[in-house]
Amino acid sequence: MARLNVKIKDLELKNPVMTASGTFGYGLEFADLMPIDGIGGIIVKGTTLNPRQGNDYPRMAETASGMLNCVGLQNKGVDYFCEHIYPQIKDIDTNMIVNVSGSSPEDYAECAARIDALENIPAIELNISCPNVKDGGMAFGVTCAGAASVVKAVRQRYHKTLIVKLSPNVTDIAEIARAVEAEGADSVSLINTLMGMAIDIEKRKPLLSINTGGLSGPCVKPVALRMVWQVAKAVNIPVIGLGGISTAKDAIEFLMAGATAIEIGTANFLDPTVSIKVRDGINAWLDAHGCQSVSEIIGVI
């Protein structure tokens, strides 16, 4: 049994496997099917200052080895989260991390500040990369100035571990990563979904209600891996890798490319127990290769 624990700034993870926002609910939805406290962290649904209805149905289209979604940050707002959901998840014995989104730097900061007050939420993941909302989201994440402005505002009001989730829909993701590092981000996670599209040729209409959506699943993995490798070389803060991870082998690739931890997203839909299998698979690989600790393989590329 190799040591699997890793650290993201002050955040201690019992193992490097987390579940990605929007793919694992609040963890509770999966509790019947697997030991949800067996993974290093659960990043819960995107939360905004005010409630959001999200986009119209249809919000999903299956694609080759992946899917498109345009959910659009449907959530009941941060106050609902604090009052009704937090009490249900605060005692889950792993890192419960909240993904925070907004439509202005002030919104982000206010939402983050309210979550800062919750004792058992040790970190937030700032979503400056949602491709499915008009106001904010990815708009901030595609320029250095926009990304920096949100992180700066949040950093003043949020005092725990601050992870910033980056968009792949940019020319140079390393540049954005450096910009958020400069404003005090403790870690970056990448990639959010790649913007895509699918068309029903009989109806001659897009399959998604807002025409475009975010692509996820195994099809995006090589792109995600390349970006994680580039960003890991460009910043000094820990990188969290995600994008199409469905097996322990995938996860190990990300770790070798420089990720300190990984998130599993779309694969949770195919196998709700996949995150535990990835954890066990990483451990088995380390044992088989005589590694004492997962840290021995992080960033070896």
Place this chain on the structure above:
Amino acid sequence: MKKYILDLKVKQVERIHQRYVLIKLTHETTLPEMLPGQFVEVRVDGSPSTFLRRPISINFVDRENNELWLLVATVGEGTKQLAKLKFGDVLNCVLPLGNGFTPARTGEKVLLVGGGVGVAPLLYMGAEMKRQGIEPTFLLGARTADDLLMLPIFNMYGRAYVTTEDGSMGEKGFVTNHSILSEEHFDRISTCGPTPMMKAVARYARQNNVDCEVSLENLMACGLGACLCCVEKTTEGNLCVCKDGPVFNIKKLLWQD
């Protein structure tokens, strides 16, 4: 209700129609508790273009033989792959998911209206009613007599009325044209089938002040209420068909046409 992820064993795959197969599954231990109207997310192996699991409604649970029946319309690559399953194959299922139909109470008259493959969950609903001593009434619609699925089995559990669009069996027309609707009063209608059919049934129910619930089948990804892809607009905002449904009372839906 507790959810499970199980490798179920294929006991039988019966081609009951050109477009439909009946898959009977079993497990070495007793199958979990499941309610009529709930569904199963099945993993489709061997179809490269089928990425996500497929939600399939529970057609019947045969407790005596420890069997779960799934009635599958072979419409796309994924469901066509399911039709190729053979005795002894394994089908990975997450179950039971969603909320079922409102259970019938003693003395209630419940009409179960189905169309096409939508008749599937009504068999289990009717069978459970019968088990509790409440006689169900079925109203089943199809294009032709040949398209009426499992009619002899429906007849075993209650009165089954039929409409066909070409008049080849039962009354000619759509389910909402059937004379039973004007001749008898029902306390509740539970329906599953094509959306235009369910909307017509809902309209009838509203006009005649009959309690009515419909089973929706919006496109799903996770089946667990995590991804929020399968939402339906309701009086309570966007709700997940997979977790908050698939059965909804029409009062909750924004179907006012």
